[in-house]
Amino acid sequence: MDSELLFPECPVRNILARIGDKWSLLVMHTLKEHAVPMRFSALQKALPDITQKVLTTTLRSLEADGFVHRTIYPEVPPRVEYRLTDRACSFLEACQPMVKWAIDHMAVILKERHRHIGQ
Numbered sequence: 193m194d195s196e197l198l199f200p201e202c203p204v205r206n207i208l209a210r211i212g213d214k215w216s217l218l219v220m221h222t223l224k225e226h227a228v229p230m231r232f233s234a235l236q237k238a239l240p241d242i243t244q245k246v247l248t249t250t251l252r253s254l255e256a257d258g259f260v261h262r263t264i265y266p267e268v269p270p271r272v273e274y275r276l277t278d279r280a281c282s283f284l285e286a287c288q289p290m291v292k293w294a295i296d297h298m299a300v301i302l303k304e305r306h307r308h309i310g311q
Contacts, residue, residue, distance in 0.1 A: 210257055215242055215250045220259060220280050229263065229273035
């Protein structure tokens with residue numbers, strides 16, 4: 193059962209259940225790295241191992257929670273762009289120490305993981 197149903201009043205469980213999946217943080221990070229709004233196809237190119245369906249679902253979830261803003265331009269064919277909201281930017285600032293920690297420790301963790309698998 194979903195955490196937001198089991199623990200609706202717990203902000204940690206509720207929010208982390210939404211953004212703690214495999215793709216949400218990577219999508220937000222990718223949008224942050226590209227200082228301009230990105231089209232769906234550009235996001236898909238930047239994250240080549242994400243499927244179209246998963247990217248669509250992830251963007252919808254991030255939009256529903258106010259992390260991503262979607263702009264639809266009335267053109268033929270329609271142009272849709274995605275950008276981070278201020279909420280997402282503040283969230284990513286809070287994540288920066290965790291990202292730095294992961295970068296600083298990745299080599300040692302991968303070495304330990306490889307050693308553990310080899311046993």
